[in-house]
Amino acid sequence: MSLPLEGIKILDLSRYLPGPLCTQILADFGAEIIKVEQPKTGELGRQLGPFINEESSRFYTVNRNKKSITLDLKKQEGKEIFKKIVTKFDVVVDQFRPGVMERMGLGYDTLKKINEGLIYCSLTGYGLDGPLRDAAGHDLNYLSLAGVTEQIGNCKGKPSISGVQIADTAAGSLYSVIAILLALASRQKTGKGQLCDVAMLDGSITLLAYALGEWSGSKVLPERGNETLTGGYACYHIYETKDEKYVSLGAVEGKFWAEFCERLDKNEYIKLQWNKEKQEDIIEDISSILKEKTREEWVEFFSTSNICFTPVLNMEEMSNHPQVVARNMITKLGNFKGSGKELVLTGVPIKLSDTPGEAKHIFPEIGEHTEQLLNSIGYSKNEIDELRKNSII
Secondary structure, three states: OOOOOOOOEEEEOOOOOHHHHHHHHHHHOOOEEEEEEOOOOOOHHHHOOOEEOOEEHHHHHOOOOOEEEEOOOOOHHHHHHHHHHHOOOOEEEEOOOOOHHHHOOOOHHHHOOOOOOOEEEEEEOOOOOOOOOOOOOOHHHHHHHHOOHHHOOOOOOOOOOOOOOHHHHHHHHHHHHHHHHHHHHHHHHHOOOOEEEEEHHHHHHHOOHHHHHHHHHHOOOOOOOOOOOOOOEOOEEEEEOOOOOEEEEEOOOHHHHHHHHHHOOOHHHHHHOOOHHHHHHHHHHHHHHHOOOOHHHHHHHOOOOOOOEEEOOOHHHHHHOHHHHHOOOEEEEOOHHHOOOOEEEEOOOOOOOOOOOOOOOOOOOOOOOHHHHHHHOOOOHHHHHHHHHOOOO
């Protein structure tokens, strides 16, 4: 069965999480991904602990089903080789700060002259223009500037750091995938590639759509942890249970809230669902009730109810949940590479009926495919040996 992106060839210059997750998603649907890594050391993400057999366990989670070449882009011969390779590829993914590739003579304006159909995805923190164009940043910085961090945490405490890298993944990885697919669709019509400018700050701001709507309607800035969808109302809240675990209630719709209250014999709260002044008292009362049973006892208690009630799971519990197992969303590779450790990987989240993605658990060694690729563009064994001798590859 042919996958939707078979035949699409992508040069991946990215590292750590945002770019590699983007290209892994594309690889799952058939794209050929060639990681371009620094000779000897490889991509920096390989060196990020903890480790399995001296290689980052995190590296494996975002680099399956890819190939790897080594190439020193700071050396002139390395630049020339890269330009030759680019003529055979559809997409370049660049995660350097703005201007880095241009200073090496390998920016989009240069590469499009040798490959008119090239799609160049620049994934950065703040974008290719604006006063923060050249600033350094991480997930926390992008979320903080976007106004997202201000919304995370309890209303009586300071803002909290998200346990998930939202800007890196949702605003960076996923929007880069979308950008590349849109550019590929456009190229089918025009025959021309284009530059995709994806900024993690920009993407993070779009994730605030509903919060911005709430602000627009109320004309009051949202209060952290005290709004409709951030814990300020009893119907949309996280509660602790007897065993010091947690459950989540998402009974925003009136029918769900009514059924929840009826099951707890608290019918008087049904009409008070959106009474802001009563929420603190209602939350306190429901909290005391839910501390009377364990998490699993409450899950069983509400198992026949239709009220949007779920346990708050840790990663191990999530990986064994029947719904997760049924959807093949977690794969466990036991004794990975003889390490005695189990490698836990995500599955393919996009389910296509006719051309489903394939999560192939093949992970490239540093420069494993260098010779193969150079052979394909005309380099002889002697020439390749000389390049290796001179640390070009």
